[in-house]
Amino acid sequence: MKCLVTGGAGFIGSTLVDRLLARGDEVVCYDNFDTGQVEFLKEAQQNPRFSLARGDTLDQDALTAAMAGCDFVFHLAANADVRFGTQHPRKDLEQNTIATYNVLYAMKEAGVEEIAFSSTGSVYGEAAVIPTPEDAPFPVQTSLYGASKLAGEGLISAFCEGYGFRAWIFRFVSILGERYTHGHVFDFYWQLSNDPKKLKVLGDGTQKKSYLYIQDCIDAIFTAIEKAKDRVNVFNLGTDEYIEVRDSIRFITEEMKVQPKLSFTGGSRGWIGDNPFIFLDCSKIRKLGWRPKLSIKEAVGRTLRYLKNNEWVFAARKVPAWS
């Protein structure tokens, strides 16, 4: 199979690229290297089945050209900065919604009819039901990021109905592991590396979130695509546990062997539109035989060890995630 991976130089994208190559697929990585890293593709670039198409998802022609001869699209390119949506509201619209339209239109032009999409548990807003199943009550959006991904899901489903595409839509919790380059573990590690004596925490530390290890995430994606054959297949992806930010702080400080003084910005939300409790019901994907191999604590541990051995990722990030 020949696959195009948008955002293929990113954290999840590049890991997917490596896994696709490992199973024998041909892979086109499409990335604008805005947050993607050439370093993540070092191994892939040794592989003759790999090719790189440097381009932006807002460039319709480049996208269409890159898709020539592909059988499947993994659309992972996105603005993932859920926290800063209100500072640049058009960014989510462009990079997540319009970009997804462009990907779909390129598929139509290039004759590609199958797509997997990285959506988010944020589309449930402040969910009425927790753990939240895929068919939860019609949600009210609370972030521009969630809204832009919901719009992406809607476009994909409409293209499936309108043009006979098939889609796998994955609503992720936060993903952790090797090549992780944004989110609270990243922020905390950075802060503590600079000053192990203090740690600034957004909110009151009681926010409850779920996390999933990157390789478990890729396993789940492969399982769903292999076994689920509806026209539109929607899956929550997460572990059957959640932790509080305070638990996470404990894991991190233990692993780093530091004892910082904590200061909390206060309030039940870390930022405007933050969801104080994200916990997804993942029984649908589990029924297909998938289960995560790592606990959240283990995933946090691997992430920290990765960051420790790869501090270059902090310098490589153009905009510090904690700014």
Place this chain on the structure above:
Amino acid sequence: MKCLVTGGAGFIGSTLVDRLLARGDEVVCYDNFDTGQVEFLKEAQQNPRFSLARGDTLDQDALTAAMAGCDFVFHLAANADVRFGTQHPRKDLEQNTIATYNVLYAMKEAGVEEIAFSSTGSVYGEAAVIPTPEDAPFPVQTSLYGASKLAGEGLISAFCEGYGFRAWIFRFVSILGERYTHGHVFDFYWQLSNDPKKLKVLGDGTQKKSYLYIQDCIDAIFTAIEKAKDRVNVFNLGTDEYIEVRDSIRFITEEMKVQPKLSFTGGSRGWIGDNPFIFLDCSKIRKLGWRPKLSIKEAVGRTLRYLKNNEWVFAARKVPAWS
């Protein structure tokens, strides 16, 4: 109150403009006259509290300028051609999703914080629950139109959370009545005016749909805005009845006193992405004291009498709705 009405020269928009003026409001009508009609504003233009801003919802600067000094935005401008989505997929994205973003951004720039939005029962896709309540299970989109309106809803909710806006989102069934200029009654009337002996019907005639009379629709909008004060207020708007396309044909042929030979294109759907059964649970708006005054049959009757007395609307439509 000073209100801006996007799509204020359209069927629903111009009726809303007249009602706002009648209750004493100041009204700015924003319309590009792509499908809107100057004729619909004839009465409004006599009113000193009315002003017209000719512009496109894709023109961010013009939108922002038009909003100066407004207290409230009714965002009705849209591409409403649900049937032809797959022929021009970018149209729904631009005119419904990106346009809604532009309206919200203009509000933020102009300091307007309240918005009413014309969404659609189509956002429920093929609903799992009928009659469909506002908190129905998370839907899968089946049309580009529905997807584009869902995206609009999501953007509005996210702006409410992010910038402290308040919104009223209305999921309409099809609206009928004076100034009605697109949809199946329009198509059937046109066909039968040209040849009363035959009528071509999309699908098999068993599609079940609900309709609402325009003045009842405006009453409901006013009731909701006056009485519902959540940050995001979502309401289904429809009657507590539905009819089959065959019933509708009977109403129309009786009213027009014709007996055409019917030919059906066949299948349970009129077109790709058509929803064979739309029937909304409107108990939420009814609990606020609103109820429709006209039945579907009466609304069809008024629509036909309007079309009979205003055949100019057929010529004024740039693209025939039945093509």
